[in-house]
Amino acid sequence: MSEVKIHEVGLRDGLQIEKQIVPLEKKVEWVEGLLASGSDMIQLGSFVNPEKVPQMADSDKLFSHFTQAGKKPSGAIFSGLVLNEKGLERGLACGVDMFCMGVSASDTHSRKNTGKSTEEAVGQIIAMAQAAMKAQKRIQVSIQSAFGCGFEGAIPQERIFSIVDRYLAAGIRNISLADTAGHAYPQQVESLYAEILQRDSQVELACHFHNTYGLGLANCYAALKAGVKYFEAALGGLGGCPFTKVAAGNVCTEDLVHSLQRQDMVLDINLDKLMETARDVGSFFNRDLPGSILKAGSLINFKKA
C-alpha cells in the first residue's frame, strides 16, 4: 500500500461555518501546533469574498506570515482553496504552495455556489489549474457532491467520470472527490475510486468526507483500500454547523491519525501533540468537539502484543 498523507483542512472547511471569528494570532498558533505535531500538508484558508465568508478574510495575511523567512519548515505544504481567477491571483501573491479548486458534480449545487453549470465550471477550473501549474505550484482539483447532493440526491457515477476524463485530458492527475453532503457510503467509495484508477493508474487520489451519517472513518478505510493517498480531515471533527439539525463535521483528524497509526501508518505524526492543538480548538470555541479520541484517549502508546 502506498504511503498516505493527511491533508489538514480544519482551518478552512472547519472554520468557515463558525460564527465566532478566529483571530489571526490564534490561527498562527494552531498552524504552529500542527507543524510541531508533524503535520506537513495544511490548508490555511480560502480566497473568497471576505464579506461572504468573514472567517477567511485574513487568509492572505496568514500565508504571508508563514512565507516570511524562517517561519515555515522546509517540506511543509500550505494549500489554499480558490474559487476563481481573482482568488488564484491573491494566492499566488501571498505564497500558496498548493492550489485546491473544484467543481460540483451537481448542477443545482454548482449554480447555487458559482452561478455556473457544472459544464461551464469545469472549463474554468481546468484553465485555473493550468495557470497554477505554469506558475510551478502544486494543484488539486476536486469534484464536490461526488457521492450525492443535498439538492439533487444521488449523482450518476457517469457524471463523475466525465469530469474526471476532462481533468485527465487536460493533464491534471491530482484529483479529490469531496462528499460535500456526507452521503457517501463505503461500497460506493471503493467503486468510484477503483473506476478512476482503472482509467489512469497514475492519478493521485484524494478524499474528503463528512461524518454526517457516522460513516466518515468507514469511508476513509474504503478509500484507503481503493488506493487513495491524500486524506482531508479537520482537527476535532470541526465543520459541523452547531445551528442546524444535521451535524456535518469533517472526518476528525486525530481520530483518522489514530486509526491509521494502529496499522503503523502516518507514524511521522505525533498524535499527543496533535491532540493538544485539537483540545485548544475546543477550548477556543468552548464546546466539546465531535471527535472520539479527545474523549476516549489514545491507544497508540497502550501495551502492544
Add this chain to the structure above:
Amino acid sequence: MSEVKIHEVGLRDGLQIEKQIVPLEKKVEWVEGLLASGSDMIQLGSFVNPEKVPQMADSDKLFSHFTQAGKKPSGAIFSGLVLNEKGLERGLACGVDMFCMGVSASDTHSRKNTGKSTEEAVGQIIAMAQAAMKAQKRIQVSIQSAFGCGFEGAIPQERIFSIVDRYLAAGIRNISLADTAGHAYPQQVESLYAEILQRDSQVELACHFHNTYGLGLANCYAALKAGVKYFEAALGGLGGCPFTKVAAGNVCTEDLVHSLQRQDMVLDINLDKLMETARDVGSFFNRDLPGSILKAGSLINFKKA
C-alpha cells in the same frame, strides 16, 4: 456476498450499564417495536445474578411473555446471554431460541469476569454449547476482547485462533468475535476473520463492535468484506457508560441498517419504524443517544439516481 443479518443486542448490552431500571412493560414495548420494524434476531437479556445486574433481573419474565401463545412472530429468533450452567437452565425453562455465551481471550479479563482462566472457561463454554445444541437450540459462542483488552493491551492473534480451533473441533461453527474494549481497527478485523474462514469456510461468523474510537461502522464494513454474516448492534448506540470518561457505546443499529440499506442490503427492515423505537429509548433515558441517523435523518427515501 451472502445475506447479512442484524442481531439487536440493545436490550442486553445496551441496558446492562444503565442505572435507570427499565420496567418490563417498557422492554416489551421496545421488543414489539423492533419486531414491527422487521428485526427478527433480538437479544432480550442475559441470565446473570440479579443482584449484580439488576437491569437483567426480569429476563426470564420477558422471554416468558413472548413465548406465550401468539405473542411471537414465527421466524423471529430471541437470543439470551448465559454465563454458566445455571443461566443455561433458566434460559431453557423460559423459551430462549438462541444461546449466546463466550470466553475472554484476555486471561486477566476472564479471571475478573468469571474467576476462571481463559483455558478453563473454554472447556466450560463448549460443554454448555453442546448441551444447548442437544436441546435443539441455536447457539453462538463468542471470543471477548478478541481485538485488544483494556487490561492486557493487544491480544496475540494466535490466542484467538487456538480458541477458534477448540470451538471448531467441538463441532461449533457459530462464532462471534467481540470487541469488548473497542480497540478493533478495520485492517485487524479483516485479517482475523479472513484467517478464521481459511481454517473453516463453513463457519458462520458474527461481530460485535463498540464505537469507542469512532471506528464502529468502519469495523463493520471490514467485517462485511471479510464475510461476516451476523452484526450485533444496539438501538441508538446504547451501551456507553455516561459516568465514565470513555463513551463505549455499541455500534448503533439504525446507523448500521442505514449504511447497509444504502447498498441495498437488509431491506426487510423498516428503518423509519426502527428509528421510532430508538427515539423512544432516547426519550425514556431523557438524553441524546450517540447514533447519527437520529440526528441527521435518513437518506433511504431520498432521491435515487
